[in-house]
Amino acid sequence: xxxxxxxxxxxxxxxxxIPKGGFLKDKxxxxxxxxxxxxxxxxxxFSILAKVIPGREERFYEYARNIEQAVAAQPDCLAVxxxxxxxxxxxxxxxxxxxxxxxxxxxxxxxxxxxxxxxxGATGLKTVFENLEGFPADWQTNAPAFVKFVREHxxxxxxxxxxxxxxxxxxxxxxxxxxxxxxxxxDQMQ
Amino acid sequence: MLEFDDIQHIxxxxxxxxxxxxEFLSFRSATGxxxxxxxxxxKVQSAAEVRVSVEKEKRWVTVxxxxxxxxxxGVDEASLASFPEEFRQGMVARAEMLGDTGANHPDNWVGGxxxxxxxxxxxxxxxxxxxxxxxxxxxNKFIAQCKDVEVLSSLDLAAVPxxxxxxxxxxxxxxxxxxxxxxxGELPTPGSGAPLKPGEFILGYPDERGxxxxxxxxxxxxxxxxxxxxxxxQEHVGRFRDxxxxxxxxxxxxxxxxxxxxxxxRSGAPLVLSPDKDDPILGAxxxxxxxxxxxxxxPQGYAVPLGSHxxxxxxxxxxxxxxxxRMIRRGATYGPYLPEDAPEDGVERGIAAFVICASLIxxxxxxxxxxxxxxxxxxxxxERDPVIGNQDGTLEFKIPKRPIRKKITGLPxxxxxxxxxxxxxxxxxxxxxxxxxxxxx
Numbered sequence: 075x076x077x078x079x080x081x082x083x084x085x086x087x088x089x090x091x092i093p094k095g096g097f098l099k100d101k102x103x104x105x106x107x108x109x110x111x112x113x114x115x116x117x118x119x120f121s122i123l124a125k126v127i128p129g130r131e132e133r134f135y136e137y138a139r140n141i142e143q144a145v146a147a148q149p150d151c152l153a154v155x156x157x158x159x160x161x162x163x164x165x166x167x168x169x170x171x172x173x174x175x176x177x178x179x180x181x182x183x184x185x186x187x188x189x190x191x192x193x194x195g196a197t198g199l200k201t202v203f204e205n206l207e208g209f210p211a212d213w214q215t216n217a218p219a220f221v222k223f224v225r226e227h228x229x230x231x232x233x234x235x236x237x238x239x240x241x242x243x244x245x246x247x248x249x250x251x252x253x254x255x256x257x258x259x260x261d262q263m264q
Numbered sequence: 265m266l267e268f269d270d271i272q273h274i275x276x277x278x279x280x281x282x283x284x285x286x287e288f289l290s291f292r293s294a295t296g297x298x299x300x301x302x303x304x305x306x307k308v309q310s311a312a313e314v315r316v317s318v319e320k321e322k323r324w325v326t327v328x329x330x331x332x333x334x335x336x337x338g339v340d341e342a343s344l345a346s347f348p349e350e351f352r353q354g355m356v357a358r359a360e361m362l363g364d365t366g367a368n369h370p371d372n373w374v375g376g377x378x379x380x381x382x383x384x385x386x387x388x389x390x391x392x393x394x395x396x397x398x399x400x401x402x403x404n405k406f407i408a409q410c411k412d413v414e415v416l417s418s419l420d421l422a423a424v425p426x427x428x429x430x431x432x433x434x435x436x437x438x439x440x441x442x443x444x445x446x447x448x449g450e451l452p453t454p455g456s457g458a459p460l461k462p463g464e465f466i467l468g469y470p471d472e473r474g475x476x477x478x479x480x481x482x483x484x485x486x487x488x489x490x491x492x493x494x495x496x497x498q499e500h501v502g503r504f505r506d507x508x509x510x511x512x513x514x515x516x517x518x519x520x521x522x523x524x525x526x527x528x529x530r531s532g533a534p535l536v537l538s539p540d541k542d543d544p545i546l547g548a549x550x551x552x553x554x555x556x557x558x559x560x561x562x563p564q565g566y567a568v569p570l571g572s573h574x575x576x577x578x579x580x581x582x583x584x585x586x587x588x589x590r591m592i593r594r595g596a597t598y599g600p601y602l603p604e605d606a607p608e609d610g611v612e613r614g615i616a617a618f619v620i621c622a623s624l625i626x627x628x629x630x631x632x633x634x635x636x637x638x639x640x641x642x643x644x645x646x647e648r649d650p651v652i653g654n655q656d657g658t659l660e661f662k663i664p665k666r667p668i669r670k671k672i673t674g675l676p677x678x679x680x681x682x683x684x685x686x687x688x689x690x691x692x693x694x695x696x697x698x699x700x701x702x703x704x705x
Contacts, residue, residue: 103360104360104361105361106350106361106625106629106630106633107625153584154584154585180640181638181640185630185633185634185638186584186634188585188588188626188630189584189585192473192585192588193584212477214473215473215474215477215478216477216478217626218348218349218625242640242643244643248643
């Protein structure tokens, strides 16, 4: 259950130090699939790190092109994830390739897990996670196994910062729409 | 093809009951529990039976079990472990996530529903009071002979007058907007969408994603079964009526305020189709009373507030993967009717409902956790479902209106959770399997 919008002032940049393990003491909220990582001045988010199955690196670049095309064709195709930003990164450690998937979004991941699984399963959005070691082969029919993998590979932040803390993507878009509407109104009054 | 003769009738049909009773049971021994089940299962009707007999029958019986109940009957550990985690944990362990905190917390539940001793429920729906009395007397006599079966509590059901159509104590028409199952024999009413794959509600069939997977074992136990989330919600009728009177000047405005909380007029007429005045003929017309959407017809919520109960529980075209989130609702009202001009009398009355679905975590718990209790649903900021959400008197309810919206602050608590449980609703053959577990096979 969401504790809802943090009432902090968006005009005041804020930072939050997060204890080891990723959860705030005495304030761990329960989601359907277990405890939820806290909302910070940088909203909800995850940083999933996992080892790439050797020889599969090229699949990630292919996947990037697919996602680019899918979003261009249907700009709201990821809307259900309530995202601000996503970053996909590949990096080497001792000759192996590792993958980092970092997202910043407005709702805890648990809430829309099944929707996310359905989304990844949809045509053109086959998850690149299939190329990671330990990813469950039956992920499309087994949301709990998918969640378990994500949780096991999540590296929680120990510090997060927001220049305009706790503001949702929807609120930002609303403000920009309002700005555009005012500009238009002023133009019409010339 | 659905196996109608193996599916308990409650899953597929509503029966014309005006009264009834729930009995919450505990088994002190596996043999005692199985002896009770062996006898009661003869009374449990399948969907096929009720289809041909509904006109002449006057009583309908359903039985279901908690996970602890399946264990108490002697189901082996490997089979018990094959049930989904949320069902194994039970509703009490899921309380915080479901919003059952504060006054709704299981510590405050009644009837032994929050204890691990709750093993089974026997649901009786009856056509009239005399039949209910007859069945209760018969069951009491039988229970007295079952030395290892204890009745933890019971709840007498009663329809709320006038009996022209089903409605709750607040006066809202019920039984609108139910999902239709493919092959179930019913045709969806206009606006209700295509029939859904049976696996969304019945175990062992394809669902909206594909073939069935991860079913509890053995197959005889899970096939044609389902899960039922039970919710016993006390309705604070006096407080609700006071709220309407305090926040709206005329009877017409009070009706409109009641409609805004729900998303429909109390007659059932959808606000999207009749935003300014009630239309009871529309409310009663199944061909028209569900034929609307939100995204195109009411995107800002000028007719139906974004946070209203109906818009949260069935966001229609404003949510993703709706076909994976639908639920079948059954149940009844309990407690005495509070006459319109009477003050609150302190007597408990409310709804004792069942939400039936193939996945508690994906369907019931999602609806409860996200749709009902996410304060930020549709960016509302500080709201929860005004009817079933976890309210504590500090939240808001915003009613979009041109030029300026109306914001109600400090929305009162209209309902309190008095009990609940997760039950597994076995098929007819599974009931026999459970009843004969101890026998040599």
